[in-house]
Each structure stands twice: as structure tokens, then as C-alpha cells.
Amino acid sequence: MATEQMEQQKLVRDCLKGKPQAQRQLYELYADTMLGVCYRYTRSMRDAEDVLQEGFVKVFHHLNQYKQEGELGAWIRRIMVNTALNFLKRHRKYQEEMYFTEEYLHPVSQEDPAVRLHAKELADLVRQLPQGYQVIFNLHAVEGFSHVEIGEMLGISDGTSRSQYARARNLLITWLKKYSTDHKKSSYAGK
Template sequence: MNIQALITECIKNKRSAQQQLYNAYADTMLTVCYRYTRNIHDAEDVLQIGFVKVFKNIAQFNNQGELGAWIRRIMVNSSLDYIKKHSRYNKELVFEEINLHQVSTDNPDVKLLAQDIIELIRELPFGYQTIFNLIGVEGYSHAEAAQMLNISEQTSRSQYSRARASLIKQIQQRSSKPENFKNYV
């Protein structure tokens, strides 16, 4: 079934079409949700919440862009809503207003696999991780991230800068010890 026919059937609340859409995007979207949560169980909860929103609002998809990108945005927003609502995340999601010096744009002389980078991002403090995911991974602007998290654009910039600096430091430290990375290239 083509995408437009699938969307039409989902608008009609056809369970088979909804299942097909879910099966097509669930694995990818679970990865998105997991980047924002602290464990797979929370990520699965967010995935379910997100797909309820997808099916509820699929008639609003206007075919201006890819369906996967539209679903991804819903998953990111659902993830942010989830971490804002749950107290265990609220304690960790702290953003500090600070002024920083410009971070060096030098790249470490090391090649890491995507899984290694994902693990390093997950080791960041939760606020840094959230900002880095929004800006560095999802491609949102600082203005968009600030609005989504109800923080200032300057806070978004400073948190991203600190997250990036922390990642560079982690990569540089670990690159001098390649045995720390089983997938070191």
C-alpha cells in the first residue's frame, strides 16, 4: 500500500492500516524516544503516547514533507512532554544560564562508530543530553529548542556549547585509550 493510501486508511481508523504504519516507523521512532529518556521502558511509553497522537492527528498531515519527519517531530515533542511531566526527569533537567568562551571547532583525530557516539551522548548530564539531541541530532535551531524547553535562547546556546565541549573531551580522553572502545576504528 502506498503512503497516501495508508494515510487515508488511518484517517478512517482502520486498524490494519494503523498497524502497518506503526510497524513501518516504530523501530526508528523508539530510537528517537530513547535518546530523550533514561531507559527503554520510558521510551516505549513515549512511543505509545506518540503514536496515539499520530493516529489522532494524521488528518492534519498535509503531505508537505515526509511522513516520517512529521512522525519524528511528534515523537520528539512527546518525549519532551514526558520528561517535563515526570518528576524523576525534572530533577535532572536543569539548565544553567552561563557565559562561555567559544568552543574550539577542532575535531579529535579519532573515528568512532555511531553506537560509540550514542553511548557518549547518553553519559552527558541529562540537560546537556536533551539540548544536544535537539540541536546536534534532530537539527532544531536554538530558538526552537529554547521554545520547546521553555528556556532562553542564550541558555540553549550555552548548554549546547557545554555539551559539545564535554563530548569532545570524552572523545579525546577515550581516543588515547582505544581499548575503551570495542568498536574503535
């Protein structure tokens, strides 16, 4: 653990020196996880990759601000979330962009297909929520921000955040139930 931390610190130092190899290494280390984060906030893989790209540029640009106290992954994740929120603010027409193309997806591994599929399908369901619901659900349920923090981040009241989250949650539960029923039906039909 300590060795990992030391390696990470060395990696950060090398990145700060502007070494391209270290930058590439850092990117490879976190790109997959961070694309998962970006994917939850956007509605297309292309946009998710745009956010990821912008986020990593910020990461390298502001890496000197990273105080090597907390986990680097958490710091990068925070940058990605903020970048995604800015991206959504900039693209006001984003809500109308409902296209969703599977061909852009690149699942990482098939080690545990059931879990991975579940996570991806869950993420896809979250992405089908209305834009406001989607963001608040991600921020509260996944990132763990409180409603007060979400209210500050999005410029809304914490009450609005709460109610939006409750609606998003109910909608998602309904969809999951429906999905589960449909899945069972198709399973039985297959048997």
C-alpha cells in the same frame, strides 16, 4: 519515488478510516527509527518505549492534521520529540533515574555492526549527559533546531541554549576522546 509516495498516501488514508491493518503497517514502518529518537531523549529503554507508545497514539489520533505535503517520517519524528520533551517535563525526578540496562536494547540488524555500534555507543554517551545538556544537544545537533527555536520549546533563552549546547559538546568530545583511547588500548592489548 512517486509510487512510494502514493502508497504512503494510501496508507495514511486507510489509517484515517481506522483500518487496523494499515495502522499496524504504519507502526512497523516507523517504529524502529522512532524508538531511536526516543532512546536519545530518555535514560532507559522502558521510558523510551513509553514515549514511543504515547507518541504513536498521538500520531494516529492527529493523523488527520497531517497535510500530505512534507515527509510523513519527519512529521512523526516531530511528534516523538515533542512527546519526549513532555515526558521529561512530567517526570521531574527523571534526572535521578540513571539506571541503564542493556538487556532492554534490541538492535535492529547487524548489517553494518561497526556503524551501528558506533551510533548506539554515541547515543549512549549522549544519554549520559546531564538532562538539560542531553535534550539541547539532541534538539540542536540531531534534530537541527535553532537555539531560538529550542529556547521557545523549552522556555529558556536562546543564550542559555547556546551555552548548554557548547558545554554538552565539549563534554561529549572529551568522553569520545577518552573512549577512543580506551578502545585503542584494548585493541592493542588484543593484538
